[in-house]
Amino acid sequence: MEIIIKNQGTETLVELVGRLDTLASQEITPQMTGLQDKADGVIILDCKKLEYISSSGLRLFLTLRKAAAVKGGKVIVRSISPEIRNVFMMTGFLNLFQVED
Amino acid sequence: MNSAKNDTSPLKITLRGDIRQIPRLEDYVAELASRSGMDPSLALSVNLALEEAVTNVLLYAYPKGQDAVADIEAFASKGSVRIILSDSGVPFxxxxxxxxxxxxxxxxxxxxxxxxxxxxxxxDSVEYRYEGGKNILTMTKNF
Known part of the structure; x- marks a missing residue:
């Protein structure tokens, strides 16, 4: 699992690569927590290369989304695979995030 | 991976300790998929269900300081998989x-x-029983 964070002015682009399973989620928790500092702006979670997500990964997404709600920012989930979209649908996450292609 | 004698024998894996062994489930489910004819998309879903059930055992079933053990046994047939997860942790x-x-x-x-x-x-179905000091969770998926 890899997380690549690029700051682009008021936007933060976060590229997630690989499998976000329980172990990987624990490994990238510091970076995801650090992103809360940027939660007053726009955070784009680029999931083009994200192959898999478990509930621990969903928890990281939701924690960031909650921080954005408090700080008045925005979290955009971009380019999820049909499989991950299905997980978002089952869990109601499609209603919590702005999901775009 | 696992050198089963034939496809009707159960496919087994044991995860011990903490969540560091969770990534092993990927290859395990891939083998299950090839035995049962699950497509890759469904295999990801089954991987997810299994990971969630196993994570729960590894993180919460055993008292602190005790080694967590999750035993998994799966039966694959064409169009169906049955996965049995057992642990000797607290009844849940x-x-x-x-x-x-x-x-x-x-x-x-x-x-x-x-x-x-x-x-x-x-x-499709998730059944629980407590037997012989073990939590036994049987999960079935038909496709």
Whole structure:
């Protein structure tokens, strides 16, 4: 699992690569927590290369989304695979995030 | 991977300790998929259900300081898989756990509680029994 964070002015682009399973989620928790500092702006979670997500990964997404709600920012989930979209649908996450292609 | 003698024998794996062994489930489910004819997309879903159930055991079933062990045995046939997860931890029936309210908004939505919910969403049947000092969870998926 890899997380690549690029700051682009008021936007933060976060590229997630690989499998976000329980172990990987624990490994990238510091970076995801650090992103809360940027939660007053726009955070784009680029999931083009994200192959898999478990509930621990969903928890990281939701924690960031909650921080954005408090700080008045925005979290955009971009380019999820049909499989991950299905997980978002089952869990109601499609209603919590702005999901775009 | 596992050198089973034939495809009708159960496919087994044991995860010990903590969640560091969770990534081993990927190859395990891939083998199960090839034996049963699951497509890659469904294999990801089954991987997810299994990971959630196993994570629950490794993180919560055993008292602190005690080594966690999750035994998995799966039976594959064409169009169906049955996965049996057992542990010797404290008795816990995940089929009775609270279900997640997926209609809640961002502020009200609790951070946790999705793991078991996903197991029940993905699998066609989830049955629990406590027998011989073990939690035994049987999960079936037909396709």
């Amino acid at each position: 029936d995940p089929t009775k756990a609270d279900t997640a309210d997926t209609s809640l908004g961002v502020e009200e939505r609790p951070i946790g509680g999705l793991g078991i919910f996903l197991v029940r969403q993905i699998m």
